[in-house]
Amino acid sequence: MLILLVRAEATLQMAPYATTKLSSKGQVVIPEDVRNDLGLSEGDQFVVIGQGDAVILKVITPPKLEEFQKLLSRARAEAKRLGIKKADVKSAIAKVRRRAK
Structure with a gap:
């Protein structure tokens, strides 16, 4: 399974990876390094897309x-x-x- 997390302005490139797991409540922790690299903060929202064996998280960036x-x-x-x-x-x-x- 592939989990892909992208920002609209980011270009897709291979990056160091980390592992995480799904909790009994359906929660997934995004590793701190990834959160920092993407500038993610508590409360950020995502669109979640499941396709085949991939899960894509797309950051929702409200317009200015x-x-x-x-x-x-x-x-x-x-x-x-x-x-x-x-x-x-x-x-x-x-x-x-x-x-x-």
């Missing part, structure tokens, strides 16, 4: 406030261009939530 504001501004402009109203968005969200139940 400036990036989020730019994205929000573009989304609002596109919604306005398409004539989408707040009521349309609320209705679409309610529809998806009903389907999820």
Whole structure:
């Protein structure tokens, strides 16, 4: 089984490896050297992907406030261009939530 931990800005390269094991609670400890090399901190979140005999942990890096504001501004402009109203968005969200139940 392969466990791969990546950051978005990191380039994939072979690095020294360490071993770890799965606890009875399903927890895996990421070795300290790896945490330090990747700048990981307590509370960091990951997307976990299982494929074949590999487990991939992808660090979730939230966008910076400036990036989020730019994205929000573009989304609002596109919604306005398409004539989408707040009521349309609320209705679409309610529809998806009903389907999820």
